[in-house]
Amino acid sequence: MAAKSTEQYVNIREAPGKGEGVFAKRNLTPADRVYAGSRTAEDAWSFFGQYQDADLKICSGCKVARFCGEQCQRQAWKKYHKHECKIFAKLYPKILPESVRAIVRLALQHKHDLLPQGTWLATLRLVSHYKEFERAGGNDLMNLMLTAKAAAEYSKAADENTFLLLLCTLKTNAITLQTAYNDPIGLLLDPFLATMNHSCDANVYLHRPTYTNNTGWLQRKQTAQVALEIMPLRNIVEGEELTISYIDFQRHISERQAELQKNYFFTCTCAKCVSDISVDIQLRDSDPKFASLQAHWRARANEHIKKSTNTFLAPEPLSKTTSTLTDIANAMEKHPNFSPTIDPYNRVIQELKLLYMSESKACDLALTHALKQHLIIGPQLYSSPIHPTRIVNALYVLHILALLDETFQQNHDHGPAIERQRKEVEKRGLSRQSFRYWRIRICVEMKKPLMDSVAQDLAQCFAMEEASIGPSDRDALEYMLTSESIKTKAEEDMRRLLGVEQQRWEDVKRHWIM
Numbered sequence: 001m002a003a004k005s006t007e008q009y010v011n012i013r014e015a016p017g018k019g020e021g022v023f024a025k026r027n028l029t030p031a032d033r034v035y036a037g038s039r040t041a042e043d044a045w046s047f048f049g050q051y052q053d054a055d056l057k058i059c060s061g062c063k064v065a066r067f068c069g070e071q072c073q074r075q076a077w078k079k080y081h082k083h084e085c086k087i088f089a090k091l092y093p094k095i096l097p098e099s100v101r102a103i104v105r106l107a108l109q110h111k112h113d114l115l116p117q118g119t120w121l122a123t124l125r126l127v128s129h130y131k132e133f134e135r136a137g138g139n140d141l142m143n144l145m146l147t148a149k150a151a152a153e154y155s156k157a158a159d160e161n162t163f164l165l166l167l168c169t170l171k172t173n174a175i176t177l178q179t180a181y182n183d184p185i186g187l188l189l190d191p192f193l194a195t196m197n198h199s200c201d202a203n204v205y206l207h208r209p210t211y212t213n214n215t216g217w218l219q220r221k222q223t224a225q226v227a228l229e230i231m232p233l234r235n236i237v238e239g240e241e242l243t244i245s246y247i248d249f250q251r252h253i254s255e256r257q258a259e260l261q262k263n264y265f266f267t268c269t270c271a272k273c274v275s276d277i278s279v280d281i282q283l284r285d286s287d288p289k290f291a292s293l294q295a296h297w298r299a300r301a302n303e304h305i306k307k308s309t310n311t312f313l314a315p316e317p318l319s320k321t322t323s324t325l326t327d328i329a330n331a332m333e334k335h336p337n338f339s340p341t342i343d344p345y346n347r348v349i350q351e352l353k354l355l356y357m358s359e360s361k362a363c364d365l366a367l368t369h370a371l372k373q374h375l376i377i378g379p380q381l382y383s384s385p386i387h388p389t390r391i392v393n394a395l396y397v398l399h400i401l402a403l404l405d406e407t408f409q410q411n412h413d414h415g416p417a418i419e420r421q422r423k424e425v426e427k428r429g430l431s432r433q434s435f436r437y438w439r440i441r442i443c444v445e446m447k448k449p450l451m452d453s454v455a456q457d458l459a460q461c462f463a464m465e466e467a468s469i470g471p472s473d474r475d476a477l478e479y480m481l482t483s484e485s486i487k488t489k490a491e492e493d494m495r496r497l498l499g500v501e502q503q504r505w506e507d508v509k510r511h512w513i514m
């Protein structure tokens with residue numbers, strides 16, 4: 001049962017060709033808190049599997065389960081952990097994958113009468129695509145069956161068929177919970193949220209308040225509240241369906257369709273898919289060379305991003321990944337038909353940003369890529385200014401800018417490498433004044449739309465960033481933002497840093513100015 005606040009805004013009814021879906025009962029805006037964390041754990045079932053926060057307490061018995069504190073551990077012990085602890089301990093140092101631990105916990109809770117009957121029945125009633133998985137056969141089915149068999153053998157909590165059903169249900173309906181910075185925390189299987197259908201141009205996002213970044217999230221969980229809000233990304237009219245995106249919507253239409261068909265057994269017919277299909281057909285007819293070049297960029301990018309992110313594959317040397325991805329980005333940027341929304345441009349820039357920041361500790365190069373994402377790609381790729389990925393990207397830029405900006409002061413303690421990197425950024429265009437200008441401008445521009453949305457807590461992130469800029473002299477900051485000469489110089493500095501030609505720069509500016 002959806003909570004009262006939810007029922008004021010939406011209802012569940014048949015969505016032609018999709019089964020059931022969630023529809024707006026009235027016009028909605030980004031400020032409407034459609035579904036707040038007012039529901040109890042009785043309604044939803046969550047599994048917190050991946051949160052690797054160093055502060056978390058690890059169970060000394062199994063060395064697998066993690067808890068936010070002693071009270072949390074005591075509660076978890078009674079609610080489920082006493083039954084799974086010995087199973088995990090026996091297997092250690094092998095750790096069962098997250099999805100297996102999730103279904104084992106669910107079945108153990110049911111077996112020991114620790115789960116409300118309603119939750120169990122609601123879970124079993126969800127669309128599972130059990131039959132479709134069976135019909136599809138192949139390696140996927142083989143893996144599911146082996147996993148179900150293992151879960152049954154290790155836990156003795158249910159038979160193989162029940163586990164197979166639970167696994168298919170989890171695959172079709174579970175939502176990966178993320179912190180506000182998009183780090184995965186665990187899985188949520190919520191019968192209400194599970195009725196939300198997919199669109200590649202989703203109009204809502206599942207927002208998690210910022211304190212999910214620290215133990216605040218876990219404290220909230222202790223009170224059995226699921227702190228999740230449905231955040232409208234734009235205005236939604238009465239009768240319109242609310243949709244989320246099950247997959248990475250920026251990928252090429254052919255890859256999106258293949259993934260949705262393989263994992264969710266449907267063909268997406270959203271407006272973005274219809275338009276992308278016709279653009280793709282037109283391109284293949286009118287410019288087959290460019291169409292095949294795009295396919296080549298995608299294939300190379302997919303291969304190298306996979307190698308750098310999949311720890312099971314033999315990792316390739318970092319320099320090889322970065323040089324290949326840089327080649328792809330350069331080739332794309334130089335092409336006369338270039339548009340920042342063409343896949344794999346954003347994915348390549350994102351990967352380079354992360355590799356430069358985390359692996360090479362090269363803030364200067366990470367900054368250039370982060371800025372390209374924030375200023376060039378984001379405004380064209382995400383139709384909503386409050387799209388959470390845009391917010392995370394902006395915060396990323398601000399963190400690097402702050403780090404480099406501090407090296408202008410004598411008393412920073414970041415070390416000579418960061419100081420050198422800041423000088424490099426300066427040499428390539430961004431003066432000290434422009435550093436500060438952009439720090440302020442990004443905070444101010446990101447704050448505006450967020451203040452008028454459900455995600456005011458994210459506006460707080462930018463307010464905090466702004467406050468950290470100092471000096472506390474607000475007038476100086478105001479002056480920087482309003483002075484035409486400082487603005488013109490800062491924009492020109494940015495253009496040079498990003499290496500964008502004047503003509504294209506005008507186009508970039510037209511999109512980003514909110």
Ligand SMILES: C[S@@+](CC[C@H](N)C(=O)[O-])C[C@H]1O[C@@H](n2cnc3c(N)ncnc32)[C@H](O)[C@@H]1O
Nearest residue numbers: 018019020127172173194195196197198264266
């Ligand atoms: C999590 S469920 C969504 C709720 C589901 N429609 C129901 O009736 O309970 C996911 C399944 O819904 C269907 N579905 C979701 N989005 C769809 C779409 N855009 N077009 C067609 N079917 C869709 C697919 O069968 C998918 O595997």
